[in-house]
Structures are given as structure tokens and as C-alpha cells.
Amino acid sequence: MKYFTGMIIFSTSCATSFFVLSMMNSMKKLTKPFEGQKPGTSGLRKAVKVFQQQNYTENFIQAILSAIQPSVVGSTLVVGGDGRFYSTEVVDLIIKIAAANGVKKLIIGLKGILSTPAVSCIIRKYKATGGIVLTASHNPGGPNNDFGIKYNTSNGGPAPESVTNSIYEISKNIDSYSIVPDLKCSIDYCGHQYFKVDGKEFEVEVIDSVLDYLQLMKNIFDFDIIRKLIKGSDNKPPFNILIDSMNGVTGPYVKKIFIDELGAPSNNAVNIVPLPDFGGLHPDPNLTYADGLVTALKNGEYDLGAAFDGDGDRNMILGKKAFFINPSDSLAVLANNLDCIPYFKKGGITGFARSMPTGSAVDRVAAKLGKELFEVPTGWKFFGNLMDAGRLSLCGEESFGTGSDHIREKDGIWAVLAWLSVIANVGEPVDSILTSHWKSFGRNYFTRYDYENCESEPCNQMMIDLEKKVTNPTIVGQKFTYGQKVYVLKHADNFEYCDPIDKSFTKKQGIRVLFEDGSRFVFRLSGTGSSGATIRLYAESYEPPNSNILEDAQVALKPLVQIALEISKLPQYTKRDVPTVIT
Ligand code: G1P
Numbered sequence: 001m002k003y004f005t006g007m008i009i010f011s012t013s014c015a016t017s018f019f020v021l022s023m024m025n026s027m028k029k030l031t032k033p034f035e036g037q038k039p040g041t042s043g044l045r046k047a048v049k050v051f052q053q054q055n056y057t058e059n060f061i062q063a064i065l066s067a068i069q070p071s072v073v074g075s076t077l078v079v080g081g082d083g084r085f086y087s088t089e090v091v092d093l094i095i096k097i098a099a100a101n102g103v104k105k106l107i108i109g110l111k112g113i114l115s116t117p118a119v120s121c122i123i124r125k126y127k128a129t130g131g132i133v134l135t136a137s138h139n140p141g142g143p144n145n146d147f148g149i150k151y152n153t154s155n156g157g158p159a160p161e162s163v164t165n166s167i168y169e170i171s172k173n174i175d176s177y178s179i180v181p182d183l184k185c186s187i188d189y190c191g192h193q194y195f196k197v198d199g200k201e202f203e204v205e206v207i208d209s210v211l212d213y214l215q216l217m218k219n220i221f222d223f224d225i226i227r228k229l230i231k232g233s234d235n236k237p238p239f240n241i242l243i244d245s246m247n248g249v250t251g252p253y254v255k256k257i258f259i260d261e262l263g264a265p266s267n268n269a270v271n272i273v274p275l276p277d278f279g280g281l282h283p284d285p286n287l288t289y290a291d292g293l294v295t296a297l298k299n300g301e302y303d304l305g306a307a308f309d310g311d312g313d314r315n316m317i318l319g320k321k322a323f324f325i326n327p328s329d330s331l332a333v334l335a336n337n338l339d340c341i342p343y344f345k346k347g348g349i350t351g352f353a354r355s356m357p358t359g360s361a362v363d364r365v366a367a368k369l370g371k372e373l374f375e376v377p378t379g380w381k382f383f384g385n386l387m388d389a390g391r392l393s394l395c396g397e398e399s400f401g402t403g404s405d406h407i408r409e410k411d412g413i414w415a416v417l418a419w420l421s422v423i424a425n426v427g428e429p430v431d432s433i434l435t436s437h438w439k440s441f442g443r444n445y446f447t448r449y450d451y452e453n454c455e456s457e458p459c460n461q462m463m464i465d466l467e468k469k470v471t472n473p474t475i476v477g478q479k480f481t482y483g484q485k486v487y488v489l490k491h492a493d494n495f496e497y498c499d500p501i502d503k504s505f506t507k508k509q510g511i512r513v514l515f516e517d518g519s520r521f522v523f524r525l526s527g528t529g530s531s532g533a534t535i536r537l538y539a540e541s542y543e544p545p546n547s548n549i550l551e552d553a554q555v556a557l558k559p560l561v562q563i564a565l566e567i568s569k570l571p572q573y574t575k576r577d578v579p580t581v582i583t
């Protein structure tokens, strides 16, 4: 190959290739460690202003690349994110630092845009070494909000703790990073750009953000069946959907898949232009922050509504008149109906899994179908090993995460396509699919209370004191009463998990208090916040079929929640009487 310094030939479409050619050398820059570069539940998340400090982002990128030594030399990495404020600056730094660290090729989404599921898909499809995802997921964006960086490994999934711990250790002692300061690369056009760095070829390929993901969805689902449902056929009226991308990354994916491919009218998708500050929205698809969707669904015009978070891995699905599908129920219904999706019809179904706090409705489906069921700590990274070992087909979290082994991230758009497939197959509306499910399996009532942005110290103290209190053996058998309800404590612990595949051990994953009738509550501290502390309280109780299965979840769970608040003394520690978000 010939190298022409400074020559740039770009195509204006995504179809062609061309070259930018120059020769340059890397250099080392001295730096000092920053405190707290410890990846949380899903990568490093901090305020934009923290990432903007001189060398802060550079240090963390270098720590990632050093942690994956020796495989970084000659590697291919995928880079993209939800397009939030500060993304393009960070993509530019990644290009310069990756080139200096001997990375052979970067595959980057056009303008830096790739949903988290698309990154996972692309890593797997092109057998990349890994990927760097630029997102703080559902946290608000903009100059005064959050940014995030996450590393995914070659299976397409979030790096396991062995890798994130090593990134953290390196970040604590880092004294320099390598960079090619003069490297100029555009991510505004698709195509290949080649550079010669330290005598070796370095390539950047900018790709269409949507195409590979669209292809994967077409291989998994029967688009014809879903199209017929949406457009209506054989005297069946169109199935009217409303999709809200909340100004996050899913906009271009939603337009291509639901409007161009599946024929939904173009005004049935809203907020589909990704904005650096999400247009001021809090891009978290729950009943509080996606209230625009809830309101739009209430009058009964739409048969199904769906919203996604900033990076497209979360989903909330509503039925007619804003009938809410709890994510734990969504997982169970999909588990029970997977065989209507070509991917599973062909490949079969192995096991199911959920995170520990997630409602256990799916456990009942697993038992009925004779499938393995895994209960893992919070965070998608714990599902990856089970999928790689061929033991897990479908999994989910109560936090609006649903997905399968088609990739190694949860996948919002996939979840909606899965629901549309089920609806087309069963031929019933969303609410009757749910009630039929409860009638045959019983209902696991589930709720989550979030107390966001509390002071850290009292929250940590509350967790320490609560653990001491509930793990004291004398508490077993103790009765707790609220109104007519009496709960007898059966067992309590701080959840621990031994990965069945690599035997890695994870401790302190949430305080569980289990009662004799199968009810339980759980307390956890969030690992995704960027400052302060967020306490999550999860409560679950079970009603068998033919009993009280149609009650409002908040009413059904009130006694359990009140007992949890009393045992934990949460209001006293946090000085909060009400949660920020109830799901
Ligand atoms: C939250 C959710 C968790 C999810 C994670 C990333 O983490 O609770 O289920 O995997 O976001 O989307 P947390 O803030 O609770 O640590």
C-alpha cells in the first residue's frame, strides 16, 4: 500500500472506501493517577466535568488498553456510544491513544454513534478483540450531567470483574500514557482511513451505525409476520405502536427497523434524533422518566408503546391504555413463548437467568419447561459466561433489561421485536397475554423503590447496620406485622455468587430478607450513579393462580414495603419519606 501524506478522499455515502494517509510517531506523556477510576455495575460513570479534567480520560483509556495487554498490539477494537455530550472528543482521544498502543484497527460508528447492543453485535460479527462503549446509559447527558466509558471483551459483553479490577489497579499507579497527538481522523463519513504510526499500519473504519444490527435482527425474527401485524391484514386492523427513543441512540435504529422495514407510520416514532443532552430528557424508560409515553398511551389510541434508554439496551413496554408490563413479567412471558421466534425455533432454548433482585416469575416458567435457571448478581456482565458456555438463552433484569444470547448485552429493540412476535403469534393484546400468564403460573408481584442522590455516608451505615440486624441468627422465626399481614422471617444474607463456569466469586451483592411464604425484600446500593448514593429497595410476593392476581402491585406489596422500611430504618438514615422513582 502507498501512503500519501495528507490526502483525503471521502465518499459521501457509506458504500465506498478511500484513504487518508500520513506517517507519524507516538509519544509518551507524563500523567498522575486520579482517584476513583473504578468501573461500577457497568463501566466508569462520572460527571462530564470530571472526564474533562486534563488527562482524566486519557488515563482511563490508557488503563483499559494496558489492562488488555498483550492482546492490544495488533488488535481490532469497536468504538461507539450513545452520542452524548463529550463523545466526539473522547472518540478522538481513543483514536490517538489506540494508535499509539499498537492497536491495528478501530471500527467506529458513524459520528461515534452505536447503540450498546450494536457494539456487542459488531464485536462478535467482526471477531474484534473488544470494544469501548461511550455511554452513561440512562443517566442524563449534557455539559452538567454524566459521561461514561465501558470496555467490552471479545464475546461482545461487558468486561468481567477480573478485567475491570485490573483497569482500576492500573489507573491507581499510572504515570504516563501513549498518544499520537497529530493524528487527524474524521468520523463524519463512512469508509476506511489508513495511517502509518511508528512504522506500522493503523486503520480506522467508520461504519454505518445501523446496518449490522438490522441484519442481525432480520436473522432472528420473522419480519414479514411482524410487518403484517403492524400494517394489518386479512381484515385485521393495523396494530398501532408508539416508540419513544427519548432522544437517545436508538433513533436511527427505530426509524430503519420499525418505520422503513416494518411499515409503521413515521409519526409512530418520537424523539428519534439522538441529541447530546437528550433534549433535557432523563433517558431512562420507566414510568417516571418516560411519562411522555405513558401519557400518550393512556387514551387507548395505541396497542403497544415502547421506550428505550440513552444507549438502547433498556426497554419499557406498555400495552393499550398504558397497561404496564413489569420487566420481571416481561421476561417470564417471553420465556414461555420463545418458540415463536425463528432464532429459538432453529437454535433451541437452553436455560434462563435473572439477576437476584429481579422478580422470580421466570423461575416458574423454567420449572415448567424443564430448563436450567440461574440467579446472578446485578449487572449484565454476569450472564456472559453462561451464554458462552451454551447454558443460557434468555435473561433479564428488573431494571428494564431483557436480552438473549444473540449478543452479550441487553437489547431494547430486540425486546420489542420479541414482544411483537409473541403478539402476532398468540393473536391477543398485551394485557390479556399477561393475565393469561398469571392465570396459569400465578403472579409474582414486584416493585422497586429508588432513593436517588442520597448522602453516601448514612446510606453505607444503613447497609452495615441492616446486615448486622438481619443476619443475627435470633431474628429467624421472628414475626413482622402490617395490618392483617404477618410475615415470618426465614433467612437473610448478603447475596454471594459463584460463577458456575469460571468459579469466580462475587460477594456483597445485596441484602436479602426472605420470609416463609416466599415473599422477600432486598436492599442494594446502586453501582451506576456518578455521585452520592442511590438505595434500591426491591419487594416481591407471590399469589398462586386463581387467587388475588389482579390487584395493583403497589397495594399488594404495601405491607412488605412498610416492613422493609421499618426494619432498615431507611427514612431515619436518608431523611427521605418517599422514593424518587417507583417501578
Ligand atoms: C442498574 C440496574 C442494573 C443494571 C445496571 C446497568 O445498576 O439496577 O440492573 O444492570 O443499572 O444498566 P445499579 O445502579 O442498580 O447498580
Ligand code: ZN
Pocket (backbone or CB within 6 Å): 116, 136, 137, 138, 309, 310, 311, 312, 313, 314
Ligand atoms: Zn443502558
